[in-house]
Amino acid sequence: MTENFRPDNAAQVQDAIAWAVSAETPLELVSRGSKRDVGRPVQAAHTLDLSALCGVGLYEPEELICQAGPGTPVVEIEAILVESRQMMAFEPMDLGPLLGGEAGQGSIGGVFAANLAGPRRIKAGAARDHLLGFTAVTGRGETVKSGGRVVKNVTGYDLSKIVCGSWGTLAALTDLTFKVLPAPEVETTLVINGLDDAAAVRLMSAALGSPHEVSSAAHLPIGIGAGDVSGPATCIRLEGFGPSVAARAEALEGELAGFGGTMGAVDGYLSRDLWRAVRDVEPLTAPLDRPVWRLSVPPMAGPSVVLAIRSAVEGVEYYYDWAGGLIWLAVPAEPDAHASTVRGAVAGAASGHATLIRADEAVRAAVPVFQPQDPGLAALNARLKNSFDPLGVLNPGRMTAGV
């Protein structure tokens, strides 16, 4: 019999997992389910749904902290933060539309469990850099807490890092405390049209190597558009206090003139729309049947990785974020989603990894969704999973087959 548990509180989460442990039966962990189709398909008869553990319990703008249940919608938190002119600086992305769903459905638990950050990642850090503490129920059915409610803390192992990006395979989060920061007063984006990939990456490197505090840098190649901007367009975002942004934009414009292309700028909501589209992979969303990869590489290696893939596969669409270090790539549908080509290209860079963010269930069952690791690291990851969830009752196999 399939059961769908939807606990109302943390004690019930513990009850449900304790039962799963005693019955040695796996659970699929979901919060609001907007990212359910990322990762390897989980073979679990029962579902543990954390969406009822929701609501902002504590928000102290002057302490820069916010605490919420895992099922709290991200949009609800953002609406509360904006009243105090604050934000989650890592810019949580919304994978809903990319995965064929609606926008605005994601939960804060999902954001941290997936460790997904937006364009501001290069300046402000990822989700993992903002989780200060949590309470969770491990796969042993035990409630553990880690970290705290202050922004500076080195007491004990930093388990916040390990639960971020663990996709629900180690513990079920029941409570999260995270850092919030002041939102910028204004933003403006310099848009340089006409550069090829290699020139664009050099320009983005120069912009980030300047003292002008660039918060995001993306390049849309020809044929790719985001918001009101059409590629080839290299986009450099500046945020902060009004007079500062104006002065930095002017200085940067001068310093970047030597890279060629034509310089323009978008401000206010046009800038926000552009970066929301870049963040949520809007340029590659349709058609929905194409597999989409997310590659993280050294920024300067971006163009050569893309070139290696494009010379082997026709019909690839892509763009760069994180100054070239993040590549979003859509490939024509194939049973292996061109995994060996994509991962071969990443292997050609000094370091990096490729994650298959969107693909049919059959493809995700057949192809490693997350970057396969060397045996030593893979074994350490498996031992770590075992230390939290020895019987494999939490999202078994979602990240790695058999783990």
Next chain:
Amino acid sequence: MKMPEPDGAVLARRGEIVAALRAIVPGEGVIADDREMRPYESDGLTAYRQLPMVVVLPETTAQVAAILKYCQANGIKVVPRGSGTSLSGGALPLADGVLLGLGKFNRILDIDYANRTVTAQPGVTNLGITHAVQDRGFYYAPDPSSQIACSIGGNVAENSGGVHCLKYGLTTNNVLGVEMVTIDGEILRLGGKHLDSEGYDLLGVLTGSEGLLAVVTEVTVRILRKPATARALLVGFGNSEEAGACVAAIVGAGIIPGGMEMMDGLAINAAEDFVHAGYPRDAGALLIVELDGPEVEVGFLIDRVREIAEAHGATSLRISQNEDERNAFWAGRKAAFPAVGRISPDYYCMDGTIPRRQLPEILSRMTRMSEQYGLRVANVFHAGDGNLHPLILFDANEPGELEKAEAFGSDILRACVELGGVLTGEHGVGVEKRDLMGTMFSEIDLAQQQRLKCAWDPNGLLNPGKVFPTLHRCAELGRMHIQRGQLPFPDLPRF
């Protein structure tokens, strides 16, 4: 402080162990003479001293791997050490342990301006990284006060902070990759010049693990372009409560200063006596607020902060007009510890963090404790993030005073936890706060942390006796108590 009982069987084999290590690291890299080992008997927490069984100073990753493999095979404990500046006893040797010093790993391996990274061996100093890139206008952001001496490998082990970490983050936010050697002698790489992990964030948990998980042999960090300009305000207040309210208002106005430090009256006067920085001696609390960034922005924010400070009852206010003046503002703060050292034979530096709004409460509790213990306390405080550094003044030559100072320190940290804070903001748990871990964590919390250690170090040979108050065997921790035959809980909502 009770350390794990030395293993007599290991000590009995000392000669053989020294010979085996000499076979791995030839020449002067193995130190077994008591007198020559003396410099390694303690770290920055000098109240604790212990000679190691032997010191080994490898020069290559292959040697580190061979040493660890040998120790694992022979059941020998290993204490890793960088520059030995830990303030929590993280590198305190064990009588039956090998002290593994990484000091000879002192080369910068790669500077990559285009990708904005530096790769260095772990013995390179924190400031050494900045020195290597400053001619091109770059720097490495985390700046612990020991940065001239502390090593980048030690920074990774301790997740070191500094005065600028409110804006620029701790070590963990600035490290991109490491090469590490596990206790099995396996050489593994985490991360690189790219961002984020493909699997579990092992780099994130290794950072701040206090040498209990693996030995780091190479570190890749991100470097930043130096801010165009920096200016500071020096603001006096009648008392710490007003200064604290000012800090809250600055942050509430959306301003994250590059640095924001507070000192209390005793610290102000000790610093002024020592360096003559021009601090207001009559102030009950002093704030240093540094704003860095583009010139236009700094000028704009200086005005905003001045308005906020004046609205919060500032009794004196100066704004640095040039670099000399800015450095003078900082001189007193940077010299605060040695300055307090001049007014007392000894001092004991604590490191708790509290939610900032609890500042008045913790200060009044400290005043009461100070009376109760009969020991003075001076306070310097990373005001932006609530990280307190109370300095307890005592005289180690007076019988019982060290113990009294330690008890006072423990009471302060317990109070920090009670007020919603934590035991350590940046110095680490080490041996110093090990026995207080139970005030913050349950047995179950601590057992889970130790299980994580078991995944890396199943025999508990890496730096045992640090961080965890009670040592458990991994087999015991791994046991599950499963009650079978239970029915799914009837009151659990389903759909």
